[in-house]
Amino acid sequence: MTSAALPGVSLTFERAASGDEPLRTDVAVFLGRTRRGPVGVPVRVESWNDVVGAFGPPDGTSATPYALRGFFENQGRAAWVLR
Structure with a gap:
């Protein structure tokens, strides 16, 4: 269904695909410094x-990589990282 809210702006609503698993609501977000990786772009x-591949190993100058390692060591399954 499409409706016009403002001139030149349209909103489109679509039904979500029904799946066997509910959508996850426990995905974490980490903001901080890392050794490398894209700046200003969230990375899942x-x-x-995945963390080491995208952002490099911990270098001792930021807590962000250590927080991510702890997250995954405690059965975290998915996170977004923004540096």
């Missing part, structure tokens, strides 16, 4: 290996 990571 699903494991410690």
Whole structure:
């Protein structure tokens, strides 16, 4: 369904696909410094290996990589990282 809210602006509403699993509402977000990686672009990571691949290993100058490692060591499944 499409409706015009303001001139030149349209909103489109679509039904979500029904799946067996409900949408996750427990995805974490980490903001901070890392050794490397895109700046100002959120990156989804699903494991410690994803973190190291995208942002490099901890270098001792920021707590962000250590917080992410702890998150995944405690069964965290998905997170967004923004540096």
